Amino acid sequence: MKKLITLGIVFLFLAGVGGFTTAQSLTRDAKQEALAILSKDSRNTLVSATFEGGDGQIFISNIDKLEFPIEGNSYVILSSGIASNAVNGNIGSTGGISVPNGHPVFGTEINDVATLTIKLKVPANAKTLSFKWLFGSNEIPCCVDEYRDFFRAYVILPDGSTKDMALLPNGNIPYVGDGIQNYTSPDPTVDINEVTSIYTASLDVSKYRGKVITLVFQIADEDDYSVDTFAFIDDLKFIGGKGxxxxxxxxxxxxxxxxxxxxxxxxxxxxxxxxxxxxxxxxxxxxxxxxxxxxxxxxxxxxxxxxxxxxxxxxxxxxxxxxxxxxxxxxxxxxxxxxxxxxxxxxxxxx
Ligand SMILES: [Ca+2]
Ligand SMILES: [Ca+2]
Ligand SMILES: [Ca+2]
Structure with missing residues (x-):
């Protein structure tokens, strides 16, 4: 059954590929999405934000679910499908990009890639960049280790090198597989089969004070298009060296x-x-x-x-x-x- 759905969606995707892969909603705005994630005191560090993917793959939610929002009254859901589906909405379309060797762990083909890129200026007294996230997927439990959808958040530093920020306690990028523990059945009003607990990502940025760093949030399906994966993100902030x-x-x-x-x-x-x-x-x-x-x-x-x-x-x-x-x-x-x-x-x- 799943394969049939997958093939159908692949066909629809290919048929529509020219039409909507680059479509942008008139109401969507990557800057607003970045601001929903940024905590109040760090909003002034935002330099720019861009989003690549179908316009439904990112959603600013102000609906209280799974202990989000963590800061302010909104947070962002990123998805390899329709992001608002997680909180029972149905806004926008998918049609994210496919990358033949794009899987960050396995180098396999990924589809419905959604990427939010945020440039931030590191404040003069900053010590740590941090945010809260959780990962969830409808591929669990049926297809663990088979359709290894992932969520990745990494920073591109001024020297061009990258550092992964969203990592599980075992040090891995979250993906459907790898015997990830800590999945819980979510709130029944959340439309995701299984989610992880909330994790805090953090990175020492004291060496980059006054410089611009690029934070990339990316989510995608592996192999298929049809069974989707989600990440909730909020409370992105710089923490001082204040004391x-x-x-x-x-x-x-x-x-x-x-x-x-x-x-x-x-x-x-x-x-x-x-x-x-x-x-x-x-x-x-x-x-x-x-x-x-x-x-x-x-x-x-x-x-x-x-x-x-x-x-x-x-x-x-x-x-x-x-x-x-x-x-x-x-x-x-x-x-x-x-x-x-x-x-x-x-x-x-x-x-
Ligand atoms: Ca927020
Ligand atoms: Ca999938
Ligand atoms: Ca999908």
């Missing part, structure tokens, strides 16, 4: 404000003496001294010490205990105010 970046900038602020503090601090003694000498009011002198002592106190508190001179030697070295950045800043601001108070008082008398 580290924050700590680095924190340390930088501590160093710079400490340096600024001492620049002002070192002007104090001479300015104060001069102010006293030329007759700046006692009130102003008292206020300046008070601020100066406050500044010094803040600085000692910030650096966990009672020896101000010891701080000079530690500015570029001490990370443990980490100085209190807010107190360093306050110390600098007080000392800056002291100096400008004395300077303007002196200037007033001199002019």
């Amino acid at each position: 580290k970046a924050d700590k680095r900038s924190y340390i930088m602020m501590i160093q710079i404000w400490s340096k600024y503090f001492f620049n002002k601090y070192d002007q104090f003694a001479a300015l104060y003496a001069k102010a006293e000498e030329i007759g700046v009011s006692n009130e102003t002198l008292k206020k300046a001294l008070e601020l100066h002592l406050n500044a010094t106190e803040q600085m000692l508190y910030a650096w966990h010490t009672d020896d101000l001179e010891s701080i000079r030697a530690k500015i570029w070295k001490q990370y443990v205990p980490l100085p209190r950045v807010y107190a360093v800043r306050r110390a600098y601001l007080y000392e800056r105010d002291v100096i400008s108070l004395l300077e303007s008082a002196i200037q007033e008398i001199e002019s």
Whole structure:
């Protein structure tokens, strides 16, 4: 029975091949598909997106199924058939491309190939690129190891090399076969025989910060066209190096404000003496001294010490205990105010 269906579909496919392999729906938009997968905070990393395949082979779903959507209110279903069939829809047509030696594991012929290609700019603080996916097929259980439909997600790096991202715990690209474990009968309202659990794909991208990388999602039938396979994809995002970046900038602020503090601090003694000498009011002198002592106190508190001179030697070295950045800043601001108070008082008398 299956073979007959297959032959029929092959015939229909061949008959229609010129007509709809490149047909694009007027309402489909690869950019919107990419945005449905991208998490909110990573949407601004999108450079471009393209889709190759029949217009029904990709579907932005906002229907809650199998714990999708994971982020936001939509996700993407990619299929070697009509993608919306998985959630009981029937939108668009197949007619994906055939590739004679296209199977990523076996080098066999693949059909109804659907490919979503997303270019992303790796943010300056990114550590990891990650997304969530699951794989499911109507070839299971009947045709395991016979029609080895697959889902593949890989990154093309700036040097042209590729890295697979969607991998099973055994390290393999998901395909119908290979004794894949963890299939479960899905929600009966989902029209796929068997699905895997949800997996997280991740890749260290810290070497490619500021560069554009290309993420390719691809699904296809092996050998036949008629019994289809699906992938659910969502929550594509870059995860920072954020903690580290924050700590680095924190340390930088501590160093710079400490340096600024001492620049002002070192002007104090001479300015104060001069102010006293030329007759700046006692009130102003008292206020300046008070601020100066406050500044010094803040600085000692910030650096966990009672020896101000010891701080000079530690500015570029001490990370443990980490100085209190807010107190360093306050110390600098007080000392800056002291100096400008004395300077303007002196200037007033001199002019
Ligand atoms: Ca989403
Ligand atoms: Ca198939
Ligand atoms: Ca198909």
